[in-house]
Amino acid sequence: MTHSRGNAAPHIDVIFFDFSGVLAEEGFIEGLRAIGRAQGLDPEAAMHTATDLCYSTGYVNGRADEAAWWNAVRAATGMTGTDAALRAEIMNRFTVRPEMLRAADAVRAAGLRTAILSDHTNWLEEIDAAHGVYRHFDRVFNSFREGLNKRDPGFFTHATAIMGVAPARAAFFDDNVGHIGRATALGIQARLFTGHDAFRADLAALAPQVALPAGWPG
Incomplete structure (x- = not known):
């Protein structure tokens, strides 16, 4: 599921981030x-x-x-x-990862758009109220508000349509193998999030114009 380093980078316009397990602890x-x-x-x-x-x-x-x-x-x-x-x-265990919010900021600074795509509940809004997560993203797709979830491929179709992006020009980071598989089947450039090193490598392959902050993730 990782991008072949020998291939030319795809043209990516939007990067979707899962919340729990990517932007925050699970x-x-x-x-x-x-x-x-x-x-x-x-x-x-x-x-x-x-x-x-x-x-x-x-x-x-x-x-x-x-x-x-x-x-x-x-x-x-x-x-x-x-x-x-x-x-x-x-x-108490939803610890937001500030380094991942900085990564999202870097994506936007490079001219790409960002969105959260999360199977979550009203709790996500409470976390945002406490930590200001949403301001780092152009759009938030919370299953609780959208009426769809990532066990349904339609959630991915819905999100890409709202963002006005073709699936092949969208990237998606998630720590759930099933979600990655469903997104990939639709043509989205989906990558399994396993940690900082893999994320950095996948982001560089997908969107080489994005410059993570010096010393990232520290």
Whole structure:
């Protein structure tokens, strides 16, 4: 899935960034695992069940509220605790990565447009209110507001159409292999985010005109 270094760089107009796992630490998954461990549950099973319920209840698409999702999670996994206590375990782990926001700024400085493409909830807006994430991007596609999510290829089609960019001229960084596969199948230049070094190399191959700040990521 990585770009062949021997090929000419594609012409990229827009770069989409996932939020959790790319622009910030993966607070959702790690928070659910932590809750599972603390409550004597299988942390992986609890995380997967709660994640799937985020989709099946419609919470990730804005068709159910947080309380309905937590009620479904408690019923399915045996988790206990108030909504506020459980959400704190997740929200406290969404640590924004300032170096990635600087990278997004560098992309815009090079004349490209940027967007967030995230399967998230109302929590993303709370994180933005606290950390000013959105100002680094031209558009934010939050599944909770768009009514679509990245398990549906239509979310990618929707985002590229709104941005007015052909899929082949869009790049996308995400830490989820499934999302990368769906984006790639549509012709988007999708790259799996695994860390700073791979990101730097992939960005240089996709958009060599982008100059990351001196000393990045430090």
